[in-house]
């Protein structure tokens with residue numbers, strides 16, 4: 510049985526990925542994991558409650574294994590732009606407690622979610638895409654601002670890099686990549702990108718992310734790339 514998994518399936522790109530993975534017919538089974546009960550009603554979708562910041566790794570993994578012992582493709586789409594009124598424009602707006610909360614969601618939760626699913630992905634051909642963001646690139650930062658989001662995504666990239674190196678020591682390990690999905694109109698971005706040219710809708714982003722994952726080269730293991738597969742500077 511061929512299984513795909515989305516962690517962070519409640520909204521935006523994650524929800525669109527679940528729909529797309531079902532529509533392609535490529536998978537016998539799609540697991541939609543998130544903090545709340547999934548609204549995806551389809552015979553090939555299994556909803557799983559999963560909170561990577563609140564639960565033990567073994568409890569979460571047991572729940573996934575009970576549905577499918579093996580996962581061929583997974584997307585981790587957890588992320589938040591802000592936990593306050595808006596992302597910081599200036600360092601004066603950087604609040605330690607809020608920034609810590611954003612760090613937990615953007616850097617810790619996706620890495621813990623990856624820890625949960627990677628043992629189920631040691632097939633020799635599985636791919637795990639963890640959604641990062643180009644604004645988390647230090648080398649590409651030309652405008653500043655958005656301190657907590659930028660800093661936490663840079664930290665996520667480091668976490669994924671370490672995890673990929675650790676995983677590479679295992680036989681038949683999955684290909685693990687940090688992926689910038691491209692600017693997409695979702696709840697996360699709506700206040701900043703609505704009406705802008707070149708902004709994708711979630712279903713288009715889901716389609717191109719899945720196309721990327723299906724062709725993902727093993728040489729991209731442990732790298733930071735965009736949805737077209739181009740390497741991004743750390």
Ligand SMILES: NC(=O)c1ccc[n+]([C@@H]2O[C@H](COP(=O)([O-])OP(=O)(O)OC[C@H]3O[C@@H](n4cnc5c(N)ncnc54)[C@H](OP(=O)(O)O)[C@@H]3O)[C@@H](O)[C@H]2O)c1
Pocket residue numbers: 516517518519520521522523524542543544545586587588589614618640641642643689690691692693694695696697698
């Ligand atoms: N939209 C863009 O233009 C854009 C650009 C670059 C990168 N990205 C990245 O792409 C990913 C998906 O973004 P999106 O635009 O689809 O955002 P979204 O619609 O807000 O969805 C984000 C997902 O993250 C989870 N999440 C949100 N807040 C959380 C919290 N406080 N604690 C734990 N989980 C939380 C939710 O999962 P559950 O409710 O299912 O648990 C939700 O489905 C994010 O990592 C984002 O940084 C997006």
